[in-house]
Amino acid sequence: MQPKSGISKITAIVTIIIVIGAVIVGAYYLLIPKSTTITLIGAGATFPQPLISKWISEYNKQNTSVVINYQGVGSGGGIQQIKGKLVDFAGTDAPVKDEEMNPGEYLVHIPETMGAVVVAYNMPGLTGTLKLDGETIAGIYLGNITKWNDPKIAALNPELSLPDQDIFAAHRSDGSGTTYIFTDYLSAVSDEWANEVGKGKSVDWPVGVGAQGNPGVAGLVSQNPYSIGYMEIAYADLNNIPYAWIWNEFSEVFIKPTLESVSKAAEGFLEEMEEDVRISIVNSPDPDAYPIASFTYILLYEEQNVYGVNADFEKSKALLNFIWWAVHEGQDYSEDLLYAELPPEVVEICEDLLRSITYNGQPIITG
Amino acid sequence: MSMFPHTFLFGKIKPKRARKSLIGDSVFKNLTAIFALSVLVLALAIFYELYSRSQLSINEFGLDFLTGVEWDPVDQIFGALPFIYGTVTSSIIALIIAVPISLGIATYLSELAPKRLRSPLSFMVELLAAVPSVVYGLWGLFVMVPWIRDVLQPFLESTLGFLPFFQGPKFGIGMLSGGVILAIMIIPTISAVSREVMLAVPDTQREAAFALGATRWETIKTAVLRYAATGIFGAIMLGLGRALGETMAVIMVIGNRPQISLSFFEPAYTMSGVIASEYIEATQDLYLSSLIEIGLLLFIVTLMMNIIARLLVWRTMRKFRGAKE
Numbered sequence: 001m002q003p004k005s006g007i008s009k010i011t012a013i014v015t016i017i018i019v020i021g022a023v024i025v026g027a028y029y030l031l032i033p034k035s036t037t038i039t040l041i042g043a044g045a046t047f048p049q050p051l052i053s054k055w056i057s058e059y060n061k062q063n064t065s066v067v068i069n070y071q072g073v074g075s076g077g078g079i080q081q082i083k084g085k086l087v088d089f090a091g092t093d094a095p096v097k098d099e100e101m102n103p104g105e106y107l108v109h110i111p112e113t114m115g116a117v118v119v120a121y122n123m124p125g126l127t128g129t130l131k132l133d134g135e136t137i138a139g140i141y142l143g144n145i146t147k148w149n150d151p152k153i154a155a156l157n158p159e160l161s162l163p164d165q166d167i168f169a170a171h172r173s174d175g176s177g178t179t180y181i182f183t184d185y186l187s188a189v190s191d192e193w194a195n196e197v198g199k200g201k202s203v204d205w206p207v208g209v210g211a212q213g214n215p216g217v218a219g220l221v222s223q224n225p226y227s228i229g230y231m232e233i234a235y236a237d238l239n240n241i242p243y244a245w246i247w248n249e250f251s252e253v254f255i256k257p258t259l260e261s262v263s264k265a266a267e268g269f270l271e272e273m274e275e276d277v278r279i280s281i282v283n284s285p286d287p288d289a290y291p292i293a294s295f296t297y298i299l300l301y302e303e304q305n306v307y308g309v310n311a312d313f314e315k316s317k318a319l320l321n322f323i324w325w326a327v328h329e330g331q332d333y334s335e336d337l338l339y340a341e342l343p344p345e346v347v348e349i350c351e352d353l354l355r356s357i358t359y360n361g362q363p364i365i366t367g
Numbered sequence: 368m369s370m371f372p373h374t375f376l377f378g379k380i381k382p383k384r385a386r387k388s389l390i391g392d393s394v395f396k397n398l399t400a401i402f403a404l405s406v407l408v409l410a411l412a413i414f415y416e417l418y419s420r421s422q423l424s425i426n427e428f429g430l431d432f433l434t435g436v437e438w439d440p441v442d443q444i445f446g447a448l449p450f451i452y453g454t455v456t457s458s459i460i461a462l463i464i465a466v467p468i469s470l471g472i473a474t475y476l477s478e479l480a481p482k483r484l485r486s487p488l489s490f491m492v493e494l495l496a497a498v499p500s501v502v503y504g505l506w507g508l509f510v511m512v513p514w515i516r517d518v519l520q521p522f523l524e525s526t527l528g529f530l531p532f533f534q535g536p537k538f539g540i541g542m543l544s545g546g547v548i549l550a551i552m553i554i555p556t557i558s559a560v561s562r563e564v565m566l567a568v569p570d571t572q573r574e575a576a577f578a579l580g581a582t583r584w585e586t587i588k589t590a591v592l593r594y595a596a597t598g599i600f601g602a603i604m605l606g607l608g609r610a611l612g613e614t615m616a617v618i619m620v621i622g623n624r625p626q627i628s629l630s631f632f633e634p635a636y637t638m639s640g641v642i643a644s645e646y647i648e649a650t651q652d653l654y655l656s657s658l659i660e661i662g663l664l665l666f667i668v669t670l671m672m673n674i675i676a677r678l679l680v681w682r683t684m685r686k687f688r689g690a691k692e
Contacts, residue, residue: 074647100650168538173623173640175440175648198441201648209540209634210623212644219508224516224538 036065038318043071044078044091047177047232048113048296051339052091055330059322066318075177075201082107082299085307088319090299093177094201095278106302108357109277110323110350111295113331114340116233116262117181118243118292122221123148123163126242131156131254133247134189134283134291140167140228142192143207148226156247163226170220170229173210175201181294182230185282189249189291230292233257234338251287258290262340265293270345277349293340298323304359313359320354320364327351414666421660423653432660438625440645445657447664449625453542453635454665457617458610460546460631465554466603470592472554473561473599478587489562496555504619507548512539512620515547520632535630538622543631545621549613553606560605564598565591597679604676611669614639638665 042052049072056068070091073081078090083102093115101107119137121130136152139145145152149162172179183199197203211220214235221229222241236243245254255261268286272279283291300323304316327342327350334341342350355365424432424445435446476489516539523533523543568591576590592599614637622634623644638661649655 076648076650079650166536168536173618173636174644175646177648200441201650202440202645204437204439204441205624208624209538210636210644212618212623216619220540223509223513224540 038066038315040066040068040089040315040319040322041071041087042069042078042089042091042298043073043081043087044299045075045093045177045296046072047093047115048091048339051113051330051333051337052326054333054337055322055326058330058333059325063318063321066322068322074175076175079299082301085310088300088315089323091296092299093294093296094180095297096299097278105306107299108302108353109297109299110327110353111266111277111342111346112298112323112326113296113334113342114262114266114281114293115177115181115296116257116265116290116293116340117178117185117230118233118236118257119228119230119246120218120221120236120241120243121228122223122225122241124225125163126160128157128160129242129256130160130244131247132244133249134185138186138190138193140169141171141186141206141208142190142196165226168220168224168227169208170217170224170227171205171208171210172213172217172230174212176213177201177294177296178214178230178232179203181282181292184280184294185292188280188283233259233262237338246291248287248289248291249283250285253287255288255290257292259335259338259340261288261290262293263343264289265291266295266343266346270349273346273349277353298326300357302357303361304357304364313364316357316359317364320357324351324354324365327354410670414663417659417663417666421656421663423656424660425656427653428657432657433664436625436627438641440649440651440654443651443653445654447638447657447661449627450636450638450641450661451664452627453545453621453625454611454637454639454668457542457545457549457621457635457637458607460542461549461553461610462603462607464547464550465557465606468550469554469557469561469602469606470599472558473565474587474592476558476562477565478591479583489559492555492562493559494555496559500552500613500616501619503548503552504616507544507616507620511548512544515539515544519543531629532631535628535632537632538634540620540622540634541632542621542628542635545617545635545637546631548616548620549610552613552616553610556609557602557606560602561595561599564595564602567598568594597682601676601679604672604679608669608672608676611672612639612665614643618643638662 049070052070056070060067072091075092075094078087078092079096079100081087082090091112095109096107098106119132123130132153133156136145136156139150139152146167147164148167149164154162180199180201183193183197183203186197187194187199197206209220211217211229214231217229217231218235218239218241221227221231222239231241233243235241243257245256247253248255264286265281265284266273268284268289269279269281277295277297281293281295284293300319304313304319305311327347331341331347355363357364428435428445432445432447433451434448435444436448437444437446438449439445472492476485476492480488516537520533520537520539520543524537527533572590572594573586576586581589617637618640621637621640623636623640624634625636625641626633628635642658642662642665646655646658649658
């Protein structure tokens with residue numbers, strides 16, 4: 001009798017599993033709408049990832065038939081993946097030059113949001129906010145300025161009593177768009193920096209200590225008294241690390257880094273952007289602009305029918321609709337996530353760029 | 368035969384059984400051989416892939432890559448020496464700290480500790496080996512580095528400051544912190560393996576030493592440590608292998624500056640560190656190729672270390688087997 005009841009127990013369990021399975025499969029076919037879903041895949045920069053993720057979830061609520069994936073693998077990885085036709089769009093902090101693209105397959109750059117790099121510091125007992133200009137920051141990172149009470153820093157901060165302490169300069173050790181923006185700014189304002197170091201996602205730092213990622217630099221600065229480090233504005237805000245006001249050499253005032261003053265940086269370059277959006281917007285001539293700012297871009301093929309057998313007009317259309325939404329309605333989500341909104345003039349430029357994208361030579365977005 | 372019919376019966380069955388197990392044996396043998404070979408194939412494939420993908424930088428820099436001290440992604444000049452120096456020096460610092468402590472732990476656990484303490488303590492040591500390295504790194508950055516900056520570095524400077532190793536800026540972050548965190552991470556490995564090797568020393572060795580009138584310390588020194596020496600050396604090599612390849616924890620405390628400085632207070636950079644840091648955002652072909660060549664160098668160094676360690680452990684084990692017989 002024992003073995004028999006054992007077998008019937010097994011039979012019962014198997015039956016229950018089959019019934020549950022049948023119910024799930026049945027429900028799946030009954031409840032999931034028959035309409036075909038379109039899947040879009042993107043990869044690239046990690047800096048805009050929180051914003052893009054927010055866009056994806058919000059957009060999916062309104063357009064349930066479009067499923068979008070974005071993998072934050074880094075700008076370099078994103079560029080490689082779109083060049084290999086593995087993704088529908090890529091995110092990058094540094095623009096792609098013409099000669100770095102596949103021949104005959106132009107990549108349109110859509111500026112989707114703006115980032116700013118702040119110069120954060122840790123100075124115990126300091127009353128007031130530190131103020132710096134480009135020459136001085138370059139001097140610190142070149143190793144020419146080694147003490148906090150250096151006359152050059154003191155001249156910019158007459159109201160502060162600066163300590164006679166060594167400056168501990170922290171930078172990113174990993175390749176990053178943040179480093180690109182920062183070194184781009186230093187190259188723009190200091191000839192010595194441009195000649196000796198230059199700009200790039202990783203550079204040969206003359207002095208200082210490297211840390212991994214924004215959290216690493218934020219950790220080093222908050223840990224070490226008398227330190228200085230650059231990071232995304234959001235990281236300094238979230239970690240309550242004070243950051244310096246930066247000299248705008250055109251209006252000759254110190255500018256506090258805010259989302260508004262970062263947005264202003266783009267407005268100083270509108271004419272150049274009409275020509276090509278792949279420009280650097282550091283050291284903006286706009287009088288209210290914070291000078292260490294940059295666009296981050298979405299890359300799309302200008303001619304969408306380059307994906308061979310995977311090319312699909314409906315898919316390209318869905319892709320453009322999503323990006324269109326992102327530069328319009330999507331901008332409303334910027335502020336909560338500490339990104340700077342695109343100025344309306346830049347949104348217009350984005351519209352023109354999106355209209356220029358074609359499928360078999362025919363524009364996809366009309367009107 | 369007719370007197371024992373069952374032997375005839377067995378005689379009939381036996382060959383059948385043997386044939387069956389022969390087929391099973393050969394299938395099993397070949398299957399495991401394929402599994403074992405796949406490891407070798409995998410290692411060769413990794414080596415080939417690293418070698419072929421670093422061709423660009425091998426052709427561009429040649430042997431200068433090994434001696435170059437500049438690492439400038441902007442001007443596309445790449446030299447690996449600061450990274451080789453950082454990896455080797457931080458590992459040596461780690462060994463200098465970890466070996467005496469680990470041998471102390473192993474000796475206590477295998478020879479001196481009371482019986483009821485041995486298993487819980489050994490278990491704790493092995494547990495430490497399982498902590499993820501990023502946890503060590505975070506602990507290092509937030510707890511160890513401030514301690515090194517405020518306590519250890521001032522102490523070293525005031526006592527050993529006449530040596531070039533203990534001069535320079537005291538930021539905490541640097542080669543010294545990298546070496547200390549590695550030491551903490553390899554102590555469990557070295558002490559656990561050393562303890563096993565010392566336990567494998569036959570008791571006849573100890574009894575003989577005691578019989579000759581040796582004290583406990585003399586017994587440990589002459590009968591146990593000397594007997595287990597090659598095995599302990601193998602354990603140290605395993606620890607060194609881990610130190611050479613460790614990435615995350617070191618990145619977080621070593622300062623990541625490609626420079627060669629005698630001072631242990633100065634920041635440094637390791638081979639695995641630069642690959643992990645710069646690979647994902649590297650776009651130019653030569654840059655990527657140079658990073659892969661660093662991977663190739665690291666692969667060669669670790670492979671050699673592991674081969675040496677295996678050989679040593681194998682030799683020790685053979686010696687014990689010989690002694691038991």
